[in-house]
Amino acid sequence: MKSTTLVCAVSAALCAAAFPLKAEELLAKQLAGPPEEFSAMQRPAIAEAPIMSKSAVVPMELSAKGSSWSTRLPAENGQLKFAVVNPGAAPLELSLQGPNGQQISASQMSARSKRSGIFEGGVNLPAEMYELNVAGDGEWQLNARGSSKTAGRALLILEGDPDDMLASWQANDSQKVKQPVLIAASLLSDADAGLVGPMAQRLGRLQQAKLSITAPNGDRSEVPMFDDGQHADGLAGDGVFGGRFLPKQAGNHLVQVVAHGRAAAGHAVLRTAEHVVPVLDSxxxxxxxxxxxxxxxxxxxxxxxxxxxxxxxxxxxxxxxxxxxxxxxxxxxxxxxxxxxxxxxxxxxxxxxxxxxxxxxxxxxxxxxxxxxxDPDHFVVLAKADSLALPLQRAASKAAGDIQIDDEMRQGPRPVAFDSAKGTGSRLLLVHGYCSGGVWPTSHFSNASTFLDANKSRSHDQFAQLIKSFGNTWNSYGVVAHSQGGAAALHLYTYYWSGLDNAGSGRLIQSVGTPYQGTNLAGILATLGSWFGVGCGTNDNLTYSGASSWLSGIPTSSRAKVNYYTTSFKSTNWWTNDYCNFATDLVLSDPEDGTTEKAKGQLSGAVNRGHTNGQCHTTGMRDPAQYKDSSRNATMNSNAAR
CATH class of the missing domain: 2.60.40 (Immunoglobulin-like)
Known part of the structure; x- marks a missing residue:
């Protein structure tokens, strides 16, 4: 069958459809499910979705030509591994001085660097990678000297030992203007145990920590964190640090935990965790x-x-x-x-x-x-009640247990307005991800149309509304999606009546590289965007905590409509470090595709179609882009519902 491709460049009118809708335009499903799903639909507990960080992100600012900047970097396991992201026209001159007076000159540093960059989420920044074996552990002083004529900014990303992880989490669920936000952090011994807080066994202990806060208007401030038992930090002296800040304006706040401590082996550790905290004026x-x-x-x-x-x-x-x-x-x-x-x-x-x-x-x-x-964009709780009297008068039924759950019980009746406003024909919609463009090779698909909302940052709800508006041209469709597009398609099917509900047999939603449980890169990209003024803006739906909050409203019946794939870098040999992008590899846990960690690309209740090595999230990375796999695309095309 000949492929038909239609590209939708989203107009102002279409974009408007993604924002507050009138009741008659919403066409929302009336969701319900059995008591067996209560636990899955609960909000995540405090500290249930922490940021687990093996790295530190350190802003570098040089005031003018010839100015210098320095910081101390702890070596762990006899190794220093870091990247310097530098968008300036001229490179920085870097040198290192060891704890015992050792010197690594600027020329020696240049000889040991590898050049690449970060090309993801609207960020296109050059970077240099340094990986040095040093004698023993200890703190090295990194010196940087600017060679450009004007002030410049760079960013240092340092990787530490993944056995010494910083766990950091929001310790309360208040995210409103002029209400305190609490953040806690500790060092953990086992990142896979999922334990945070006072009950976790630690490799080492934090010694000091602070919160570095960037408000939506760009204002920056710092507040200390304490281990005194009075800042949502557990017991005094237990190694958990807590801090609080009072947001004065609505919008996404970038909150970085900067933590210094000691591993059990005695060497210093430096870790940061980057939180994106949406604050609402409600x-x-x-x-x-x-x-x-x-x-x-x-x-x-x-x-x-x-x-x-x-x-x-x-x-x-x-x-x-x-x-x-x-x-x-x-x-x-x-x-x-x-x-x-x-x-x-x-x-x-x-x-x-x-x-x-x-x-x-x-x-x-x-x-x-x-x-x-x-709220529908950030899933921040605006109001709640433990119990409210429901004035229903009904006697206990003798038919208990005889009722078979059907779609109408789960989704409500189909609205008359939905059935009377159908488009014509059927399609397979090819959907891109966050801050992206049309990535799918259209020649790999038949009877397909390309959704395009190029280089934008949308919440899952806004993204879903745009897919629905574009899809209204047809009576029915299925979706093949990349990255955030998979979450947006699942959000659409869960909450709104659309052409997905008219599709025939086959796989309704298929996705590749979707971070259903979030990605640590969301906070890193927010930091890069804030520091350098690049990218498409922060997206809290893609953070670990934001994804966890979103998933708490996605029932198992909707998840079952998703078929998903994950990929990661190609492993070349056991003695070298493999990666998709060396800069993002410093902050993501293996295996990963340069954006999405395999573990965080899993969707409980959905159909896992497998994992492929040797494919990265997008173009510009070391291995081919995952959406260019002609064999997998052919499989998705032939199995897709339309």
């Missing part, structure tokens, strides 16, 4: 009136949730658990309900299919538990 709160319930169909009820706000509009992500009681008065779990809900006349709505009540056998009194309302 006054949304639950209204004083109670919940109200009305019939919305033959077997459905609509639950109206009063909210009060003078600042917020648009739509919100909601979640709640429905509980009732049995004849003995014992609590019975019924179902979870939620999805996207448009704010209308001071109310948000949740919907419940009464078959969930029949299936559970529960009767009155009913209540909503663990209610939360989140």
């Amino acid at each position: 006054d949304l709160q639950l209204g004083a009136a109670g919940l109200s319930v009305s019939k919305s169909g033959e077997q459905r009820v609509q639950i109206s949730l009063p909210v009060a706000t003078a600042k917020n509009a648009g739509h919100f992500r909601t979640y709640a658990e429905v509980w009732g009681h049995n004849a003995a008065g014992e609590p019975v779990a019924v179902a979870w309900i939620g999805g996207m809900s448009a704010l209308s006349k001071g109310q948000l709505t949740l919907n419940l299919d009464q078959r969930w009540l029949d299936r559970s056998g529960a009767g009155a009194p009913f209540e909503l538990r663990n209610l939360r309302i989140e």
